[in-house]
Amino acid sequence: MTRxxxxxxxxxxxxxEIITFQFDGNTYEAYENETIAAALLANGIxxxxxxxxxGTPRGIYCNIGHCMExxxxxxxxxxxxxCLTVVKKNMVVESGKQHPNIVKRxxxxx
Amino acid sequence: xxxxxxxxGGPAGLAGAIACAKSGLNVSVVDEFIKPGGxxxxxxxxxxxxxxxxxIKESERLHQEARKLSVDIRCGVSVYNLEKENQLWNVYxxxxxxxxxxxxxxxxxxxxxxxxxxxxxxxxxxIGAAQVMTNVHRVQVGKKGVIIGANILAFAxxxxxxxxxxxxxxxxxPERNQISQTAGEPEEVMKSLLNAAHLAPSPFLRFGSxxxxxxxxxxxxxxxxxxxxxxxxxxxxxxxKAAVEIIGKDHVEGVRLAxxxxxxxxIAGSETIYEADFVCIAGGLYPLAELTAIAGCPFQYIPELGxxxxxxxxxxxxxxxxxxxxxxxxxxxxxxxxxxxxxTAGLSIAKHAGKGAGTIDxxxxxxxxxxxxxxxxxxxxxNPEIDSGRSRMNQLWEDLYATSIEQ
Numbered sequence: 001m002t003r004x005x006x007x008x009x010x011x012x013x014x015x016x017e018i019i020t021f022q023f024d025g026n027t028y029e030a031y032e033n034e035t036i037a038a039a040l041l042a043n044g045i046x047x048x049x050x051x052x053x054x055g056t057p058r059g060i061y062c063n064i065g066h067c068m069e070x071x072x073x074x075x076x077x078x079x080x081x082x083c084l085t086v087v088k089k090n091m092v093v094e095s096g097k098q099h100p101n102i103v104k105r106x107x108x109x110x
Numbered sequence: 111x112x113x114x115x116x117x118x119g120g121p122a123g124l125a126g127a128i129a130c131a132k133s134g135l136n137v138s139v140v141d142e143f144i145k146p147g148g149x150x151x152x153x154x155x156x157x158x159x160x161x162x163x164x165x166i167k168e169s170e171r172l173h174q175e176a177r178k179l180s181v182d183i184r185c186g187v188s189v190y191n192l193e194k195e196n197q198l199w200n201v202y203x204x205x206x207x208x209x210x211x212x213x214x215x216x217x218x219x220x221x222x223x224x225x226x227x228x229x230x231x232x233x234x235x236x237i238g239a240a241q242v243m244t245n246v247h248r249v250q251v252g253k254k255g256v257i258i259g260a261n262i263l264a265f266a267x268x269x270x271x272x273x274x275x276x277x278x279x280x281x282x283x284p285e286r287n288q289i290s291q292t293a294g295e296p297e298e299v300m301k302s303l304l305n306a307a308h309l310a311p312s313p314f315l316r317f318g319s320x321x322x323x324x325x326x327x328x329x330x331x332x333x334x335x336x337x338x339x340x341x342x343x344x345x346x347x348x349x350x351k352a353a354v355e356i357i358g359k360d361h362v363e364g365v366r367l368a369x370x371x372x373x374x375x376x377i378a379g380s381e382t383i384y385e386a387d388f389v390c391i392a393g394g395l396y397p398l399a400e401l402t403a404i405a406g407c408p409f410q411y412i413p414e415l416g417x418x419x420x421x422x423x424x425x426x427x428x429x430x431x432x433x434x435x436x437x438x439x440x441x442x443x444x445x446x447x448x449x450x451x452x453x454t455a456g457l458s459i460a461k462h463a464g465k466g467a468g469t470i471d472x473x474x475x476x477x478x479x480x481x482x483x484x485x486x487x488x489x490x491x492x493n494p495e496i497d498s499g500r501s502r503m504n505q506l507w508e509d510l511y512a513t514s515i516e517q
Binding site: 002003004005007008009010013033034035037038041042046048051056058059060061062063064065066067069084086 | 162220230235238239273398
């Protein structure tokens with residue numbers, strides 16, 4: 001997705017320092033002091049996790065910490081809200097994964 | 111230890127902290143977001159005077175003023191519990207417990223969701239999420255989007271998306287059901303838009319505000335409402351279309367729309383899919399009041415204020431000693447009113463703490479007067495019946511608490 005560098009009222013973004021971080025094993029660029037959610041969207045990434053049960057894709061919803069939809073794993077810490085967490089240099093971010101459901105699998109096998 | 115802990119660093123919380131600090135109290139502010147300002151940060155609109163209201167600048171101004179007064183502001187701190195113990199309030203956060211005799215809860219508002227099939231797809235977000243991504247983070251939420259829900263917040267943010275060069279293809283209504291309620295009924299939506307027509311999203315509505323107050327004219331107006339909608343700064347507002355499903359595999363690819371009659375009933379066989387790569391759901395705002403509920407504060411449901419609000423006096427006290435509220439937690443209004451309420455709450459706390467000798471009552475009266483003045487001149491009013499909602503709460507306070515507190 002495109003960054004809004006020039007804004008008719010808010011003005012031009014000052015040159016910010018670029019850092020790199022990892023998401024699901026790939027390296028991406030981010031601006032310092034921006035959130036993980038903003039950095040990923042700027043890199044065209046909307047899907048932040050798979051639903052633990054159904055495996056369906058999820059992304060940001062409220063973007064201010066209320067809805068918990070954007071939870072990712074940051075440096076091995078699970079369930080961190082991407083919309084409230086500032087991305088840091090060399091941070092390792094992993095998308096949330098679908099959990100194995102043994103009961104469901106047993107039912108499907110019958 | 112601080113004298114006052116303010117929960118929420120938005121317009122109400124910062125103004126409250128400033129008023130407390132000016133009265134000589136030691137203040138800490140905690141906020142979940144990465145920087146102070148709360149929802150003020152995203153705001154950007156032109157005032158009736160022609161001047162721009164830039165929320166980022168206003169937030170910086172409040173932040174600087176608070177810092178000059180040595181207010182301790184901590185961002186990235188989440189509060190999960192609030193409890194009184196030995197005359198002191200314990201504020202439990204993800205970074206430890208803070209304790210103070212006074213707490214100001216200024217947690218603001220959250221958005222009502224309007225669930226519909228496909229709404230969990232990446233690319234679907236609340237209208238406020240799009241505002242923050244656009245104005246605060248400066249990242250485009252997409253190339254071409256659809257807004258579901260026609261209300262004041264949706265129009266304000268539509269304008270902000272357009273300013274940032276993002277195409278909003280159309281605004282449509284949610285499908286009428288038990289969750290969307292009147293937001294899915296064209297006639298009810300029209301009524302609420304006419305009440306706010308001084309904001310004038312389109313000449314059609316401005317015209318309508320004067321001539322369409324009567325029910326039957328409004329119905330006629332809706333029947334003649336152009337099928338392709340009325341354009342708001344280039345984006346069609348389609349009151350006779352409802353979103354029935356958001357389509358996509360891994361992310362939003364389109365929205366399935368159906369034609370609806372004036373009551374919101376879907377016209378069979380009218381469904382069409384429109385391409386989009388993002389969708390904003392605009393369900394309106396409600397006071398974010400869980401922390402006061404956990405603390406044990408009684409609540410009243412007042413629809414004009416946006417939903418369930420904690421009992422509070424006009425000077426922003428709750429029935430719980432030492433616990434104060436300000437801003438959208440007390441009712442949905444604009445950021446300017448939140449600031450005025452924050453100042454009132456701060457002075458109220460100062461009074462209870464025995465500060466401001468001699469002049470505090472006068473200062474408090476002045477602050478209350480200012481809240482009313484700001485309300486009267488508000489450019490954006492979320493609920494046209496706000497005054498009656500405020501009066502109901504004031505009356506309730508008089509009836510339940512006023513006499514006992516004076517004793």
